[in-house]
Amino acid sequence: MPRRAAPSSRLWTKSGLDAGKLDLRAVISNGPALSQKLVATALTNPDFYAQRQKCVDTMRGRYEKVVEVFGKHPEYAEFFEPYPYNSGYFMCVHFAKLEADAVRRHLLQKYGAGCIAIGRENLRVAFSSLSVDQVEPLFETIYKACQDLAK
Numbered sequence: 001m002p003r004r005a006a007p008s009s010r011l012w013t014k015s016g017l018d019a020g021k022l023d024l025r026a027v028i029s030n031g032p033a034l035s036q037k038l039v040a041t042a043l044t045n046p047d048f049y050a051q052r053q054k055c056v057d058t059m060r061g062r063y064e065k066v067v068e069v070f071g072k073h074p075e076y077a078e079f080f081e082p083y084p085y086n087s088g089y090f091m092c093v094h095f096a097k098l099e100a101d102a103v104r105r106h107l108l109q110k111y112g113a114g115c116i117a118i119g120r121e122n123l124r125v126a127f128s129s130l131s132v133d134q135v136e137p138l139f140e141t142i143y144k145a146c147q148d149l150a151k
Contacts, residue, residue, distance in 0.1 A: 059088025062127055065135040066091065076139065079146035080123070090126040092118065093142070098149055106145045113141050 042048055063086070070082055079098060085091035095103065100117040107113040116124040125142070127135055 058132075061132045062088035062130065062135055065132050066127070066139075069136050069139050073139070073143070076143050079143065079150070083122075089128040090124055092122050092124050095121050095123065095146075098146055102149055103142070103145055106149055107142065110148065111141050111145060113138065113145075115142075 066082075066085070070076065080093040080095050083092045083094060099120055100123045101120075103123060104115050104117040107115055115126070118124055123142075125138070127138060130138065
């Protein structure tokens with residue numbers, strides 16, 4: 001009985017098995033080479049650590065602004081409260097009285113702000129593309145949308 005080749009060593013072409021004797025494994029075995037080269041080049045760039053610190057400072061600034069906003073606006077707790085968070089990218093808020101998807105749709109339709117509803121009571125708010133001075137207006141807009149829906 002002839003011995004069968006392991007699946008990873010089969011020969012493939014555009015039209016299927018064996019026609020051009022192109023070893024699939026050889027074609028994809030160097031897949032990470034480009035990304036590894038890019039990372040290695042980036043890490044040896046003399047500006048890398050300064051650029052990285054600038055990104056860290058931006059994220060820290062957004063995070064601290066969100067903390068400040070919720071500290072300044074206890075009235076937001078009437079409609080939503082933040083879950084614990086630790087980043088400058090996104091966070092989730094919990095709604096006790098309103099449905100998250102209704103808030104999400106209203107935010108998008110009336111205010112042009114997009115968020116993601118997670119379940120019935122949670123809204124994921126991403127602020128990764130906002131500058132620090134845009135964070136407070138975002139949460140003010142969420143609060144206005146809640147007030148609109150509560151009427």
